[in-house]
Amino acid sequence: MLSLKQNVTKRLVAVHGWSGVVLGLLLYVVLLTGAVAVFDYEIATWSTDRVDARMALADNATDIIETALTEVGVSEVERLNVSFAHTGEAVVYLHGLPNPDPDESRSVSMRVKIDPKTGEPTETLVGAEADIFEHQARILERFLVDLHVRLHVPEPWGLFLTGILGLVMMVASISGFVIHRHLFKDLFVPERPGKRLVSFRDRHALAGTWGLPFAVVLAFTGTFYSFALSLGLPVVSLVAFGGDREAAIEAVIGGGAHGEIAPAAMTDLNALIARSEAAAGNKPSPGFQIHHWGLEDGEITVFHSARTGGLLADSRKYALATGEYLGPSIILGQQPSAGAAAVELMAPLHFGHFGGFVSKLVWVGLGGALSFVTITGLQLWARKRQDEALWRFFDRVIGIVGYGLPIAMVGAAYGFFLALALGDPEVWTPWAFIIVSGVCIAVGLAVRRLDLLSAIYRGSLGLGCFCLPLVRLEVGGSGWVEALAAGRPMIPTLDVFFFLTGLGYLVWLARETVLAPAVRAEGQVAEPAE
Amino acid sequence: MTLFFVLVTIVPSLIALGYLIETDPKRRRAFREPALGHERYIVPPLALLVLPGGATLAAGTFGLFVLWFSTLTVVGWIMAALSPDAWRRIGARLEAWTGLAFRRVEGGR
Numbered sequence: 001m002l003s004l005k006q007n008v009t010k011r012l013v014a015v016h017g018w019s020g021v022v023l024g025l026l027l028y029v030v031l032l033t034g035a036v037a038v039f040d041y042e043i044a045t046w047s048t049d050r051v052d053a054r055m056a057l058a059d060n061a062t063d064i065i066e067t068a069l070t071e072v073g074v075s076e077v078e079r080l081n082v083s084f085a086h087t088g089e090a091v092v093y094l095h096g097l098p099n100p101d102p103d104e105s106r107s108v109s110m111r112v113k114i115d116p117k118t119g120e121p122t123e124t125l126v127g128a129e130a131d132i133f134e135h136q137a138r139i140l141e142r143f144l145v146d147l148h149v150r151l152h153v154p155e156p157w158g159l160f161l162t163g164i165l166g167l168v169m170m171v172a173s174i175s176g177f178v179i180h181r182h183l184f185k186d187l188f189v190p191e192r193p194g195k196r197l198v199s200f201r202d203r204h205a206l207a208g209t210w211g212l213p214f215a216v217v218l219a220f221t222g223t224f225y226s227f228a229l230s231l232g233l234p235v236v237s238l239v240a241f242g243g244d245r246e247a248a249i250e251a252v253i254g255g256g257a258h259g260e261i262a263p264a265a266m267t268d269l270n271a272l273i274a275r276s277e278a279a280a281g282n283k284p285s286p287g288f289q290i291h292h293w294g295l296e297d298g299e300i301t302v303f304h305s306a307r308t309g310g311l312l313a314d315s316r317k318y319a320l321a322t323g324e325y326l327g328p329s330i331i332l333g334q335q336p337s338a339g340a341a342a343v344e345l346m347a348p349l350h351f352g353h354f355g356g357f358v359s360k361l362v363w364v365g366l367g368g369a370l371s372f373v374t375i376t377g378l379q380l381w382a383r384k385r386q387d388e389a390l391w392r393f394f395d396r397v398i399g400i401v402g403y404g405l406p407i408a409m410v411g412a413a414y415g416f417f418l419a420l421a422l423g424d425p426e427v428w429t430p431w432a433f434i435i436v437s438g439v440c441i442a443v444g445l446a447v448r449r450l451d452l453l454s455a456i457y458r459g460s461l462g463l464g465c466f467c468l469p470l471v472r473l474e475v476g477g478s479g480w481v482e483a484l485a486a487g488r489p490m491i492p493t494l495d496v497f498f499f500l501t502g503l504g505y506l507v508w509l510a511r512e513t514v515l516a517p518a519v520r521a522e523g524q525v526a527e528p529a530e
Numbered sequence: 531m532t533l534f535f536v537l538v539t540i541v542p543s544l545i546a547l548g549y550l551i552e553t554d555p556k557r558r559r560a561f562r563e564p565a566l567g568h569e570r571y572i573v574p575p576l577a578l579l580v581l582p583g584g585a586t587l588a589a590g591t592f593g594l595f596v597l598w599f600s601t602l603t604v605v606g607w608i609m610a611a612l613s614p615d616a617w618r619r620i621g622a623r624l625e626a627w628t629g630l631a632f633r634r635v636e637g638g639r
Contacts, residue, residue, distance in 0.1 A: 309591030
């Protein structure tokens, strides 16, 4: 793109290539799992064995809070969150409660689940704040999201690693932009036939060029998310708050006033949420957060997704004692700022959830395209060095990881569903992933012919995807009619997606291995006669 | 509603993009397609390509702009990645299914 001296271009090509080669396979894992994790909420709903229609918050918020407070036995709460489980139950998280152990000074958190049909509590759990967010129904989703976020490496090292991978992706994107001399001329040139080196170059350059703007955006936002909590917050708390992490969090995201605050009657919560929903374009709220319930400085943030055509969430803040509107919710600090706006912008640009299903679908496409760029870049690098045994082996490894990862993810889903019926999904979901990965690696090393290996992988992936919805239904997953009645069209949608993806792979495989050779053979016989 | 707005903005851009891809000289050379028999229009298709995105920005719907741009990059990549032969096959299938004639931009010697 830019006119550079030959030696500078050479160095940049080396930076571009080696940055990819060293960490490219891990980057591919993060990108592909990221593309899948875009549908994290939908995967959680799909993998849940039971779904009920949710309660409308605008009709039931007061009852939900009162039921939870009665269950816990308090009238004032420091912090309280209400959301919905994927099964349809309302879930109330209460934080900053007095510890039942008189010798322990640290406050505890509680989770109360409320049945949407009866309005009665179905489960109460006491524990540390981080521990009560566990959901059996979210095991598969959490496994995939954790693979994307920290590659299942313990904290904080996993976040450091994915943060570094984000930086590598940025370096590769920017250096790729600089070294590509014919960026606009090659914008419409697809892979030239013949599986030559230039074909690999075309494939990589085309996908990389089209994906470039969002590669930079996703790399930047991903790096921010990895480093903000693992590095940024500890550094800020060390420098500005003498190492007091809780004080830093309180200053950054707000924690309300301290000291003696008078109790006060709370406003009609149902009416307040109805008012907020009307102001946010009549969109039902998915949940809310309260600070200082039962006290005169109590505040509620009612969550709303972005309006049609909007990018940022439209969440709104109200005073609980008076019902007065206090303004839009601020994600960072107590006042609107450029930093808060920048951080707020990161979420829609990274997660792609601002436009509902449509934008999520596009973000899956972006993740898929960038995974493709990574794999084709690695293939290009290895194919250029085919005369060396090490790079030939690396080429095989690229194939093993390229196909092995999606197969292992499908394997993890099988492990989850089978364990729902037979064992513990928490244990068997990761084990299924590891076992299937091991089998893929063993097959990849054992089968010498690359075309046969590719056929085995494609067949396994196709069959795995095709049968997955059947297994889900067999182990007691919600049926299509039941799911549609509960307002969860995503369950049949994902089933159909897996059916079609599996079918697509199997048809592709059949055409290449059974039909194409037959046609070629016919052609060979016919040719001399012509 | 989002889907409707995305379709309204992306379809004109993709039509323009389709023309630019089909008439791209380097692409035609690489696949031994005959050179265009007429002058290649640049400004009108480019205007049609970017105008919907500009309109979303002018309307202050930044979410729609990001959605338009991201859809354009993903679908644009897929459109460009398909070879002229692949497009010919898709056109033939569409013709067979719908009975409509899908003409490609003609080349000339």
